[in-house]
Amino acid sequence: xxxxxxxxxxxxxxxxxxxxxxxxxxxxxxxxxxxxxxxxxxxxxxxxxxxxxxxxxxxxxxxxxxxxxxxxxxxxxxxxxxxxxxxxxxxxxxxxxxxxxxxxxxxxxxxxxxxxxxxxxxxxxxxxxxxxxxxxxxxxxxxxxxxxxxxxxxxxxxxxxxxxxxxxxxxxxxxxxxxxxxxxxxxxxxxxxxxxxxxxxxxxxxxxxxxxxxxxxxxxxxxxxxxxxxxxxxxxxxxxxxxxxxxxxxxxxxxxxxxxxxxxxxxxxxxxxxxxxxxxxxxxxxxxxxxxxxxxxxxxxxxxxxxxxxxxxxxxxxxxxxxxxxxxxxxxxxxxxxxxxxxxxxxxxxxxxxxxxxxxxxxxxxxxxxxxxxxxxxxxxxxxxxxxxxxxxxxxxxxxxxxxx
Numbered sequence: 001x002x003x004x005x006x007x008x009x010x011x012x013x014x015x016x017x018x019x020x021x022x023x024x025x026x027x028x029x030x031x032x033x034x035x036x037x038x039x040x041x042x043x044x045x046x047x048x049x050x051x052x053x054x055x056x057x058x059x060x061x062x063x064x065x066x067x068x069x070x071x072x073x074x075x076x077x078x079x080x081x082x083x084x085x086x087x088x089x090x091x092x093x094x095x096x097x098x099x100x101x102x103x104x105x106x107x108x109x110x111x112x113x114x115x116x117x118x119x120x121x122x123x124x125x126x127x128x129x130x131x132x133x134x135x136x137x138x139x140x141x142x143x144x145x146x147x148x149x150x151x152x153x154x155x156x157x158x159x160x161x162x163x164x165x166x167x168x169x170x171x172x173x174x175x176x177x178x179x180x181x182x183x184x185x186x187x188x189x190x191x192x193x194x195x196x197x198x199x200x201x202x203x204x205x206x207x208x209x210x211x212x213x214x215x216x217x218x219x220x221x222x223x224x225x226x227x228x229x230x231x232x233x234x235x236x237x238x239x240x241x242x243x244x245x246x247x248x249x250x251x252x253x254x255x256x257x258x259x260x261x262x263x264x265x266x267x268x269x270x271x272x273x274x275x276x277x278x279x280x281x282x283x284x285x286x287x288x289x290x291x292x293x294x295x296x297x298x299x300x301x302x303x304x305x306x307x308x309x310x311x312x313x314x315x316x317x318x319x320x321x322x323x324x325x326x327x328x329x330x331x332x333x334x335x336x337x338x339x340x341x342x343x344x345x346x347x348x349x350x351x352x353x354x355x356x357x358x359x360x361x362x363x364x365x366x367x368x369x370x371x372x373x374x375x376x377x378x379x380x381x382x383x384x385x386x387x388x389x390x391x392x393x394x395x396x397x398x399x400x401x402x403x404x405x
Contacts, residue, residue: 025143029200045182048121055114062372138200170258170259182258226339226355232394272325275327279331299323307319308381
């Protein structure tokens with residue numbers, strides 16, 4: 001207990017000792033993520049509920065598959081734009097396009113065309129990745145690893161708080177005024193991030209004279225193993241997501257699904273908040289990043305075994321889903337970012353491009369395609385156990401292989 005109190009005091013001292021510029025950048029990114037995560041439960045719950053109501057839960061892998069394709073296309077455009085425009089301009093353009101696209105899709109679905117729910121569901125997968133990636137990419141470019149270890153916990157905690165409040169509001173809106181008003185409210189709130197991110201300093205992620213990807217020549221093996229971690233994490237997360245979506249079919253209409261999802265996302269963000277406030281600052285201070293990466297799949301394995309207690313029904317699957325997502329949004333996200341800091345600035349961007357944009361999405365595409373063929377619950381459960389065991393082994397191997405990183 002004494003060590004925890006000492007650690008908290010040291011962390012607070014470190015935060016208060018930051019420069020004015022660092023504080024401003026951290027606050028702007030924090031508020032951006034707070035608003036983004038506050039609005040996301042409204043958007044995600046609405047789009048998921050409308051899509052499952054229109055096409056059924058077994059069609060959700062089509063959404064994940066399509067989102068990868070659209071994300072890849074978006075990333076190609078962004079990668080080119082980053083040579084000419086600041087992160088803020090690109091960020092705000094993405095949000096503006098997302099608002100128009102999702103708002104239009106909502107109107108189309110409301111007019112009786114189911115395809116609107118498909119477009120809405122696909123783009124909600126795309127825009128949040130771009131928003132978070134650019135926000136953290138900007139922050140990583142203006143702070144160093146010591147500052148990152150101090151701020152990722154509190155920053156993520158405030159983002160999770162936004163998600164909790166957004167989830168609670170989602171449930172009330174779903175029960176009170178319905179799915180369309182909940183979705184519209186989410187889009188309205190999301191528009192506020194344009195104002196906030198406009199205040200960031202002019203910063204570029206890509207260097208015009210050199211490709212960040214070519215700078216990884218001497219770090220290929222290191223990045224390769226990071227890719228392995230991401231692939232396995234995405235397989236595990238999406239298998240749990242698919243299993244959870246199957247359970248949602250017990251609800252009769254979109255409003256019931258949306259209200260339940262609002263509570264689920266609040267629970268996810270509550271777990272994430274607790275982890276970010278209590279665990280992350282202590283974990284990164286007293287343990288190596290590699291040790292944290294071993295801990296995560298171990299906890300996932302415990303949750304999978306708990307879910308195998310069939311008498312829990314949907315509750316067991318919900319606990320699995322909430323636990324997986326809560327840790328994914330908090331400690332795994334932060335631990336993943338820490339893996340980039342041994343790299344130079346150009347290498348960071350190149351690695352993040354390959355890992356976060358290409359591999360992250362491609363692995364989701366792969367498991368989505370697999371789930372379109374193998375739709376049984378038994379396949380999902382067996383793949384979950386196999387994948388998390390492989391993840392655990394790979395994390396342990398990396399801890400030994402890259403001790404000096």
